[in-house]
Amino acid sequence: MRRNLKEVKLKNGFIFNGEKIYLQSMLNKPSKNIKENLKQAEVLEQLGCHIIRVSVPSVEDVKLIKALKKHVSSPIVADVHFNHEIAIEAVKNGADKIRINPGNITKKENLKKIVDVCKNYEVPIRIGVNSGSLEKEFLKKGEKVGHKALLKSALKNVSLFENEFNFSNIVVSIKSSNVLDVVLACREFRRLKNFPLHLGVTEAGLEKASLVKSSIAIGSLLLDGIGETIRVSITGEPEKEIEAAKLILNALNIEKKGVEIISCPTCGRTKINILKIAREVEEKLKCCEKNLKIAIMGCVVNGPGEAKECDIGIAGGNKVAVLFKKGEVVASFKEEEIVDVLLKEIEKF
Numbered sequence: 458m459r460r461n462l463k464e465v466k467l468k469n470g471f472i473f474n475g476e477k478i479y480l481q482s483m484l485n486k487p488s489k490n491i492k493e494n495l496k497q498a499e500v501l502e503q504l505g506c507h508i509i510r511v512s513v514p515s516v517e518d519v520k521l522i523k524a525l526k527k528h529v530s531s532p533i534v535a536d537v538h539f540n541h542e543i544a545i546e547a548v549k550n551g552a553d554k555i556r557i558n559p560g561n562i563t564k565k566e567n568l569k570k571i572v573d574v575c576k577n578y579e580v581p582i583r584i585g586v587n588s589g590s591l592e593k594e595f596l597k598k599g600e601k602v603g604h605k606a607l608l609k610s611a612l613k614n615v616s617l618f619e620n621e622f623n624f625s626n627i628v629v630s631i632k633s634s635n636v637l638d639v640v641l642a643c644r645e646f647r648r649l650k651n652f653p654l655h656l657g658v659t660e661a662g663l664e665k666a667s668l669v670k671s672s673i674a675i676g677s678l679l680l681d682g683i684g685e686t687i688r689v690s691i692t693g694e695p696e697k698e699i700e701a702a703k704l705i706l707n708a709l710n711i712e713k714k715g716v717e718i719i720s721c722p723t724c725g726r727t728k729i730n731i732l733k734i735a736r737e738v739e740e741k742l743k744c745c746e747k748n749l750k751i752a753i754m755g756c757v758v759n760g761p762g763e764a765k766e767c768d769i770g771i772a773g774g775n776k777v778a779v780l781f782k783k784g785e786v787v788a789s790f791k792e793e794e795i796v797d798v799l800l801k802e803i804e805k806f
């Protein structure tokens with residue numbers, strides 16, 4: 458548990474206290490299409506998403522929250538902008554957390570109305586400060602959004618909720634598309650305030666770019682002991698966000714869940730199609746929760762060594778591969794049998 462961190466509770470025993478890092482993603486089907494959203498939420502849950510966020514652009518779209526609550530067990534976060542009445546209805550209809558951006562619900566009395574209903578229903582609020590919608594008061598004319606302005610906005614809004622509304626059931630996010638701004642603003646915020654932080658790089662781009670930016674920002678902060686829940690924002694399918702988030706936690710040794718694949722980069726010695734094998738194995742195991750490390754190596758130069766560190770591994774030869782278990786060669790196979798052999802071995806674990 459993070460020292461002095463204020464605990465914020467969601468349903469199902471979810472507590473933001475640093476003992477577990479919760480993964481989040483956001484549904485991206487049109488809000489009116491309830492069927493598609495339910496399907497996507499189900500897939501996200503199966504992949505290991507803990508908290509599901511959903512856009513609620515109008516009061517009518519609150520229906521989606523009700524439907525999600527019946528369909529999945531993950532806490533549902535209503536993402537609300539501009540209109541405080543939507544947030545109020547979302548809470549009344551079962552949202553487990555509200556995400557608002559005080560930059561676009563500007564009237565204090567309207568924020569207060571949201572807070573009042575959240576107090577009644579014991580629903581936490583995420584104050585989401587975002588570089589794309591920062592309040593004008595924090596920027597001088599012509600100035601670009603930087604970590605200092607983001608931090609000022611977060612501190613001002615936290616103080617408003619805490620001191621004027623007497624509400625501290627809050628989680629804070631300070632997001633920017635600039636990695637350094639995210640890291641510096643979140644570090645400073647945690648130094649000054651003890652509210653749980655939701656981490657992420659906003660508008661991080663397509664999968665590859667986002668994975669790099671998010672790994673640096675979220676990874677650095679988690680290594681500093683900062684951050685209780687994360688979202689890897691990717692332009693594309695939300696499923697990818699959960700896969701990426703799990704990779705980050707795995708790489709940091711924070712949560713070993715699912716199969717970790719060690720595969721070699723291939724070189725002139727490679728005589729089996731490592732890329733195809735690794736991709737197939739990765740795809741087939743993406744919902745597997747077994748904590749295993751497997752090696753997919755092109756040859757015997759580094760193969761046996763890597764395989765020793767893994768539960769299972771293969772090292773390729775000329776259109777064949779040998780299978781290792783805990784570093785010992787146990788069998789050899791033709792190239793076309795490798796994927797099946799590995800999957801069967803994993804199933805036995």
Ligand code: SF4
Nearest residue numbers: 721723724755756758
């Ligand atoms: S394990 Fe073998 S095939 Fe793979 S990169 Fe190393 S030397 Fe090349």
